Amino acid sequence: MRRGSVKHILATLVLLLPAGALADHELENRDLRNGRALYAVHCASCHGAKLEGQPNWRRPGKDGIRPAPPHDETGHTWHHDNQYLFDYTKLGGKALFEARGLPEIASGMPAPAEELTDDGIWDILAYIRSIWPDRIRRIQATTNPRHKR
Ligand code: HEC
Helix, strand or coil: CCHHHHHHHHHHHHHHCCCCCCCCHHHCCCCHHHHHHHHHHHCHHHHCCCCCCCCCCCCCCCCCCCCCCCCCCCCCHHHCCHHHHHHHHHHCHHHHHHHCCCCCCCCCCCCCCCCCCHHHHHHHHHHHHHHCCHHHHHHHHCCCCCCCC
16 A cells, blocks of 8 residues: 555545544643632632532523633533633633723633732643543534544
């Protein structure tokens, strides 16, 4: 067989791997204890010590600002891909929506304290994921675009 066709077959095999097989590497091998500790300091006051969110989180306030949703399986955090969750956390809601051309959307989600590093954010997100049942983790993994590496 010519080398070119071997390469072609390999490339095709990679494309045929189930979604999720390659898609989750940002959250692999993370420090879950650190994520849990950072969550308690930076996120729990709004999203709940048990990731349960704020009461009546589905109902926006009079100012149009939504309460903090849960991060457990009853919320919609797991509907989003890893990078979106990272950007949301890193930028805060207002800057994220502005960056996406939606400045009119109000948000109660602040940008985090400066001391929270990118690695810290990934650890928090990995901790949040570690709370989800397997089924939810598998579904969330399919929202991630396939990675090249
Ligand atoms: C001051 C309260 C507050 C704090 C602290 C806070 N959040 Fe939020 N967060 C919110 C609110 C309110 C929303 C609802 C959406 C909006 O208004 O933008 C939200 C939404 C989110 C979302 C989007 C969820 C979805 O399904 O759309 C993510 C992800 C998120 N927060 C992560 C975090 C993480 C991680 C931390 C800690 C580093 C954190 N938040 C700290 C208030 C907060």
